[in-house]
Amino acid sequence: MSVVIWSQDMLPRSITAIVASATALLTSHAFAAAPRPVVVELFTSQGCSSCPPADRFLSELSESRTDVLPLAFHVTYWNQLGWKDPFSFDGADARQARYAQRFRDFEYTPEMVIDGKAEVVGSNRTAASAAIDHAKSAGVTAATVSATRVDGGVSVSIGPGTGRAHVLLVGYDARHVTAIGRGENAGHTLTESNVVRSIAAIGQWSGTALMLRADAVAGEHQVVLLEDNDGAIVGAARVVDTSEAPAR
Numbered sequence: 001m002s003v004v005i006w007s008q009d010m011l012p013r014s015i016t017a018i019v020a021s022a023t024a025l026l027t028s029h030a031f032a033a034a035p036r037p038v039v040v041e042l043f044t045s046q047g048c049s050s051c052p053p054a055d056r057f058l059s060e061l062s063e064s065r066t067d068v069l070p071l072a073f074h075v076t077y078w079n080q081l082g083w084k085d086p087f088s089f090d091g092a093d094a095r096q097a098r099y100a101q102r103f104r105d106f107e108y109t110p111e112m113v114i115d116g117k118a119e120v121v122g123s124n125r126t127a128a129s130a131a132i133d134h135a136k137s138a139g140v141t142a143a144t145v146s147a148t149r150v151d152g153g154v155s156v157s158i159g160p161g162t163g164r165a166h167v168l169l170v171g172y173d174a175r176h177v178t179a180i181g182r183g184e185n186a187g188h189t190l191t192e193s194n195v196v197r198s199i200a201a202i203g204q205w206s207g208t209a210l211m212l213r214a215d216a217v218a219g220e221h222q223v224v225l226l227e228d229n230d231g232a233i234v235g236a237a238r239v240v241d242t243s244e245a246p247a248r
Helices: 010-033 052-064 090-102 125-138
Strands: 038-044 068-074 111-114 118-121 145-150 153-158 165-179 189-205 210-215 221-227 233-241
Touching: 038 052, 038 090, 038 125, 052 068, 052 189, 068 090, 068 165, 090 111, 090 189, 111 125, 118 125, 145 221, 153 165, 153 189, 153 221, 165 210, 189 210
Parallel strands: 038 068, 068 189, 145 233
Antiparallel strands: 038 111, 111 118, 145 153, 153 210, 165 189, 165 221, 221 233
């Protein structure tokens, strides 16, 4: 028979060990279960007559869904058909081309990609809403992400987790109103939201906690994305601008 003899200093050390273990467990669980917005990417163009309904849907998402991170990528391949989209850029073409290799083997507008895992016609609200709901319930979050914009740069903090990912910094403007002079939408005035102006790779995450500092990219607002090698989004966060007054 064994006898355990308690000394006065054993209990505090035991409690400390238990608390430390519980804290580590809770911290690990928080990183694994922290919610993140579903990333919705719309590939669109001001020269495409089928795009305004998708643009309106994306604007509604930006106004009503904090659990969704909508981003409008304006492609260039409509520019030679009568109207040059002032917000189109080659980076949007390149990003859609990578998705095309996975989904359809061709590019089109309006295409909506949800969390890098599913794509639908951007004006099909029923299909898009179903894909967003599915991503909310089944989406993967590899690690928590937070980011702050200070002193002309962006400070990014990524927690520990599982897997590897590219760290992307995306800049976008909240809203633009454009009178269209030529092309398929001639005579119309388009209101577009979350218009992407730039995208840049700023680092690699390999499962351990990571701090990054990057120069701010073009755009009124910034977001950070974690992108798996297969294109799936596994982390996302809006960059907080500490110079802005709190939202009312």
